[in-house]
Amino acid sequence: MIKVGDKIPAMKLMTATVEGPREVDTGELFGTGKVVMFAVPGAFTPTCSAKHLPGFLTHLDALKAKGVDKIVCMSVNDAFVMGAWAKDQKTGDSIVMLADGSANFTKALGLELDLMARGLGIRSQRFALVTQDGVVTHLAVEEAGGFDVSRAEAVLEIL
Secondary structure (H helix, E strand, O other), X not given: OOOOOOEOOOOEEEEEEOOEEEEEEHHHHHOOOEEEEEEEXXXXXXXHHHHHHHHHHHOHHHXXXXXXXXXXXXXXXXXXXXXXXXXXXXXXXXXEEEEOOXXXXXXXXXXXXXXXXXXXXXXXXXXXXXXXXXXXEEEEEOXXXXXXXXXXXXXXXXX
């Protein structure tokens, strides 16, 4: 599992934009400045849609005031689903909606969650991390079913 002090793995993923899906390089996305990324098990799922993503939208200004340059929401969904979720949640361009459709990035981070028995495939654990110039400075992974350490409020507390 990735840990504090590790560099974010270099790879290509997709991001949802108002113009449609666009390839993004993790080196460019995380390479400079302070980035907060939170990951959810799935777009449009109950906790993710009712609490996790909305919390980061609510606290957007407070996060920026703490020096955060970018906020990234990542899920093991395709860019079209992430784009639809962004539209549904009215994120605009305030949050980068990162699609890890094949869970390659999630696996590279060592944060995959096997939900095959529940018909959901390989997903991401719920977590939040902070990077500075591409290096992890904070990582908080939720216990199974939990929603505490990866909330926007919890991230604000450690910034």
